[in-house]
Amino acid sequence: MARWLPVTPAVVLLVLFLAGPIGYCVWIAFTDTQLTGASGSSFVGLDNFRRAFGDDDFRNAVVLTLVFTFLSSIVGQNTLGLALAGLMRAASRPVRTVAGAVVITSWVLPEIVAAFLLYAFFRREGTLNVILDWLHLPSQNWLFTLPILAVSFANVWRGTAFSMLIYSAALSEIPQDIKEAAEVDGASGPRRLWHVTLPMIRRSIGTNLMLNTLSTLSVFGLIWAMTRGGPGNRSQTLPVFMYDQAFVNSLIGYGTAVALLLLLVGALFSVVYLRLMKVEV
Amino acid sequence: MATRRTRARLAADGALLLVAASFALPLLWLLFASVDSEANLRVRPPTSPTLDNFDAVLTDEITFTPMLNSLLLCGGATLLTVVCAALAAYPLSRHRSRFNRPFLLTILFTTCLPITAIMVPVYGLFVRVDLIDTMHGTALFLATSQLPFAIWLMKNFMDGVPKVLEEAAWTDGASMTQTLLRVVLPIMGPGVGVVTIYTFIMLWGNFFVPFMLLLSPEQLPASVSIFTFFGNYGSVIYGQLAAFSILYSTPVLLLYILISRRLGGGFALGGAVKG
Numbered sequence: 409m410a411r412w413l414p415v416t417p418a419v420v421l422l423v424l425f426l427a428g429p430i431g432y433c434v435w436i437a438f439t440d441t442q443l444t445g446a447s448g449s450s451f452v453g454l455d456n457f458r459r460a461f462g463d464d465d466f467r468n469a470v471v472l473t474l475v476f477t478f479l480s481s482i483v484g485q486n487t488l489g490l491a492l493a494g495l496m497r498a499a500s501r502p503v504r505t506v507a508g509a510v511v512i513t514s515w516v517l518p519e520i521v522a523a524f525l526l527y528a529f530f531r532r533e534g535t536l537n538v539i540l541d542w543l544h545l546p547s548q549n550w551l552f553t554l555p556i557l558a559v560s561f562a563n564v565w566r567g568t569a570f571s572m573l574i575y576s577a578a579l580s581e582i583p584q585d586i587k588e589a590a591e592v593d594g595a596s597g598p599r600r601l602w603h604v605t606l607p608m609i610r611r612s613i614g615t616n617l618m619l620n621t622l623s624t625l626s627v628f629g630l631i632w633a634m635t636r637g638g639p640g641n642r643s644q645t646l647p648v649f650m651y652d653q654a655f656v657n658s659l660i661g662y663g664t665a666v667a668l669l670l671l672l673v674g675a676l677f678s679v680v681y682l683r684l685m686k687v688e689v
Numbered sequence: 690m691a692t693r694r695t696r697a698r699l700a701a702d703g704a705l706l707l708v709a710a711s712f713a714l715p716l717l718w719l720l721f722a723s724v725d726s727e728a729n730l731r732v733r734p735p736t737s738p739t740l741d742n743f744d745a746v747l748t749d750e751i752t753f754t755p756m757l758n759s760l761l762l763c764g765g766a767t768l769l770t771v772v773c774a775a776l777a778a779y780p781l782s783r784h785r786s787r788f789n790r791p792f793l794l795t796i797l798f799t800t801c802l803p804i805t806a807i808m809v810p811v812y813g814l815f816v817r818v819d820l821i822d823t824m825h826g827t828a829l830f831l832a833t834s835q836l837p838f839a840i841w842l843m844k845n846f847m848d849g850v851p852k853v854l855e856e857a858a859w860t861d862g863a864s865m866t867q868t869l870l871r872v873v874l875p876i877m878g879p880g881v882g883v884v885t886i887y888t889f890i891m892l893w894g895n896f897f898v899p900f901m902l903l904l905s906p907e908q909l910p911a912s913v914s915i916f917t918f919f920g921n922y923g924s925v926i927y928g929q930l931a932a933f934s935i936l937y938s939t940p941v942l943l944l945y946i947l948i949s950r951r952l953g954g955g956f957a958l959g960g961a962v963k964g
Contacts, residue, residue: 411784411865414776415792418836421773425811425833426799433810441813492708498701507709514712516945518894520915521934525715528722528927534730535714565712618801626803629896633916647805654809663809670806678801682794 430671437665442658449661456665466666468641469649473625476560476645481624484564486617489571493579494601496572508572515569523633526562527551530634555635555643562630567623571616578612579605618681622674646670719931728928742932751914752936759910759937762824762899763892766831770888771881773832774839779869781840782847783855793844799837808901815902822904831898835888842887846880847873879951886948890941911937 437456441449460466492511496504514522529535530550537547550558582605590604606613628647631637637644637652644652646666654663714732722728723742725735746752781789811830812821820826850873858868874881896912903909906917915933 411780412786412788414779414865414869415781418773418777418840421769421829421833421836422799425830426807429807429810429814432814433807436810436813488708492705495701495705495708498697499705500698500702503702503705503709507705510709510712510716512945512949513716513942516890516941517938518896518912518941520894520896520912521719521938524915524930524934525719528718528730529715531730535718535732538731539714565715622801622803626805628805629900633896647803650806650809654812660809660813664813667806667809670803674801674803674806675798678798681801682798 433664433668433671436661437668439661441661441664452661456662457669459662460665460669465641465644465649469644469646469666472556472643473645475556476563476627476631477621477624479557480560480563481567481620482617484560485567485571485620485624486613488564488568489616490575490613492568492572493575494605496576497579511572512569514565515567517566519566519629520633522566523562523630526558526565526630527634530558530562551635552639555639559631559634559643562634563624563627566630567620571620574612574616575609578609582608614681614684618677618684622677625670625674625677719934722928722931723935724932725928728931730927742926742928743936745926746929746933746936752911752933754907755909755911755914756937758824758908758914759893759912762828762831762910763889765825765828766835766892767885767889769828769832770835770839771843771885773836774843774884775869775874775881777840778843778847779865779873782844783852793841796837796840800841804834805897808897812901821902822908824903824908827899827902830902831892831895834895834898835891839884839888842884843880846877846884849880850876883948883951886944890944893941 436449438451438453439449440452440455492507496508499507517525527534532547532549532552536550540547548554586604586608587600590600595603626647627645628651631643631645631648632651635643637648641649647670650663650666650670652663653659653666657663718730718732721732721734724738724740725733726737726739726741728735728742781793815821815826815830820829854876855868855872858872863871894912896916899910900913900916903913906914909917911933915930915937
């Protein structure tokens with residue numbers, strides 16, 4: 409038993425600060441705890457959840473979260489990451505180095521700095537509109553007209569490097585002779601991609617999609633700093649909605665119920681992921 | 690054949706440069722604005738480059754205190770994470786047991802959970818146990834949030850250390866702690882380095898946790914103070930904000946360059962989660 413003693417500090421921390429809050433989360437979600445006033449909190453059963461599903465703002469947040477996750481993580485980061493990894497293998501060395509450095513820098517920058525940079529980029533008087541003007545295309549106040557699209561692009565800018573790195577590693581593991589054999593057989597580029605490359609890296613695709621999806625589900629700082637969920641509630645994803653309910657409206661119980669739903673979605677994804685990947689430990 | 694190859698390479702180069710340019714625009718704005726005394730929100734090379742913006746933000750209140758707070762907060766949390774992760778990874782890597790698999794699966798599972806979701810109950814908990822607005826409380830939570838992934842990475846690196854050397858130490862009568870400290874950790878030094886730096890980078894950029902758990906302005910780390918900078922000083926001086934962003938980002942960029950070779954080669958992060 410003594411040999412397991414070293415695990416104790418980690419387990420204590422994880423129980424106190426991770427399992428504990430999750431348990432607490434489950435409890436508060438069934439109460440009407442509020443931030444202000446008498447601190448009495450009573451058990452209200454499924455009220456918070458019933459309220460959530462009947463709340464237009466909650467449904468709006470769910471839809472926006474799905475749009476945000478689908479656009480930025482599944483379509484954006486994943487596809488662009490794969491494309492970049494593929495292009496890197498075909499490109500010349502200096503171009504590869506420069507492109508890699510730029511994309512990875514966007515990823516390593518702290519979240520709030522990234523948010524600030526993209527806020528500047530998408531503002532009415534920002535860089536994007538300058539470029540559109542220059543190309544004689546109509547400019548817009550992006551953060552006002554299409555806020556969810558702007559934050560999705562911001563998330564692509566920030567998160568693509570991760571996919572690129574995972575796919576670069578995966579592509580470099582494909583044996584050269586398989587590709588050459590397909591080439592000799594006369595398979596065209598797209599066919600080689602579809603029938604040879606993609607099946608061979610499917611495990612990496614699964615891993616990457618899963619991790620991207622989960623990290624995108626919990627994005628808060630980026631959206632908060634760029635739009636604060638607004639204008640109105642047009643970029644209010646679930647984490648922002650949860651924060652607003654709990655701390656702006658002081659409805660801790662309700663906010664926590666939303667958090668619990670978010671955790672459940674995350675847990676569901678994790679379970680599917682662990683099963684699909686058949687992780688060996 | 691050769692010309693087709695060349696053409697393919699040129700096409701790839703062109704496409705990559707285009708993507709790189711669009712990724713670079715916001716970064717370029719940051720660089721230009723930081724040395725432009727009249728910076729606005731669009732990319733443009735400064736007419737007369739100046740370091741005034743840096744001069745203006747290099748004060749105790751704006752830069753030094755928040756950066757020091759970040760260093761204390763993230764440094765403390767990183768230290769705690771790495772020590773706990775190394776200790777926890779050792780038996781997991783060395784001893785076969787029926788507890789290993791469930792434990793590691795739980796760890797991996799926790800790695801995936803959105804930490805954002807538990808911040809509301811954590812806030813409630815911290816208020817109740819009087820840890821709210823304390824540096825040590827925040828550092829403890831930050832450390833825990835990175836712990837699952839750190840254990841996972843650490844175990845992967847530890848698995849790469851051959852057992853023979855430890856067995857030699859054991860026959861010489863070394864205890865388990867001695868073996869870990871004197872034999873295993875020194876051999877996997879670069880691995881420990883990667884875990885340490887990666888943890889630090891993740892914590893340095895973390896906004897939401899200190900944003901929720903720290904309240905008094907003099908305790909805020911740079912990730913949060915930059916945000917109050919944004920809103921509270923009336924009209925935003927973009928040049929100064931850009932200069933501060935650069936100062937705040939530099940440590941993690943440098944640290945990333947330090948470990949990029951190891952992360953990029955086999956891509957330990959990808960490898961770690963590939964199973």
